Amino acid sequence: MRNIEVLLNDGFLGVKALGLALSALTTGNLNSKLGKGASPYTVKDVLPSLKDYIFPPLTDAEQKEQASRQLLAFMSMAPGAPELLK
Numbered sequence: 015m016r017n018i019e020v021l022l023n024d025g026f027l028g029v030k031a032l033g034l035a036l037s038a039l040t041t042g043n044l045n046s047k048l049g050k051g052a053s054p055y056t057v058k059d060v061l062p063s064l065k066d067y068i069f070p071p072l073t074d075a076e077q078k079e080q081a082s083r084q085l086l087a088f089m090s091m092a093p094g095a096p097e098l099l100k
Contacts, residue, residue: 033064 022032037057044055058065072080089095 030068033061033068037061037064037068 018032037060040060041055041057044060048054057068061068
């Protein structure tokens with residue numbers, strides 16, 4: 015813990031990196047204690063105020079591109095899909 019404090023104070027470890035590390039440790043610890051069939055914890059559940067800072071929301075162009083990729087992946091998994099989609 016002392017090393018993390020020194021890195022943070024010296025500027026080698028930023029707030030975003032610290033938030034990402036804490037979210038990974040926290041969600042991993044909580045998810046390891048869940049029973050079967052329980053929904054897993056996410057960054058949004060444990061650090062809601064840092065979620066948009068760690069993972070910024072997508073722009074409109076990025077959302078359209080993501081929707082296109084997901085649709086193409088869905089269509090390529092259909093039985094008898096043309097080779098052009100794969």
